[in-house]
Amino acid sequence: MVPRLPLIAVSAALFAASPSVAQDAEVANDTDTIEQLKSCRAIADPMQRLTCYDREVGQVITATEQGTLQVVDQQDVEDTKRRLFGFSLPNLKLFGGDEGELTELETTITRVRREGREGWIFTTEEGSTWRIAETKLGWRPPRPGQTVVFKRAAMGSFFIRVNGQIGVKGRRIE
Structure with a gap:
């Protein structure tokens, strides 16, 4: 080999x-x-x-x-993909082209704050900041230390599943 x-x-x-x-x-x-x-x-x-x-x-x-x-090295590429997940970037082929593109990311919430009646802003361990503008009935608020899974959705938004709950739509803001 x-x-x-x-x-x-x-x-x-x-x-x-x-x-x-x-x-x-x-x-x-x-x-x-x-x-x-x-x-x-x-x-x-x-x-x-x-x-x-x-x-x-x-x-x-x-x-x-x-x-x-x-x-x-490959680990640096993977770490960078995780930190940039959620941003729209031009395809510069710096990270191996489209074949290695992340479509889903699982990570941990590090900080949370409420925004308005139903909105939440939280930060992940990679340092990215996300906003959930609307939640669903019975949805429990995010807390630091909980697992969060992001999956690409339409029009630059993401389905965000916090601690195994039903997914809600959100966007990366930082």
């Missing part, structure tokens, strides 16, 4: 390249850096291949140190 390499997320869309990178002709753009590193595999002569790897790995290290290239 081949070991899984860390995912490399090219963050040019998220981080502006520093002026020194733009001026340094030795540092290629982020996607070229990875492609050039991959191209070293095709070199038959072991010494030339090693020279190529040394040069291109140096470019990757320089890009990561300057912030134009980010290297993340």
Whole structure:
């Protein structure tokens, strides 16, 4: 079994390249850096291949140190997906594209406050803040420490099930 390499997320869309990178002709753009590193595999002569790897790995290290290239592992990707769950984001393919998109999230409530007669605002352990504007008859208010499950619904809303109760509609607000 081949070991899984860390995912490399090219963050040019998220981080502006520093002026020194733009001026340094030795540092290629982020996607070229990875492609050039991959191209070293095709070199038959072991010494030339090693020279190529040394040069291109140096470019990757320089890009990561300057912030134009980010290297993340799968756990970081999953944690980020959990923290961003509920937001509408453009598909930047930073998190593996659509195939790994979360459609449901189970987490824990950390803070709760009432809003109006039937509304509730609460925060989850990931730091996201959600609003439930209307509840159903017999619905029990959320409390810190309770489990909450979010499932995508229509028009950017979510079905929110607090502590196993029937789902109510809500939205992420922060």
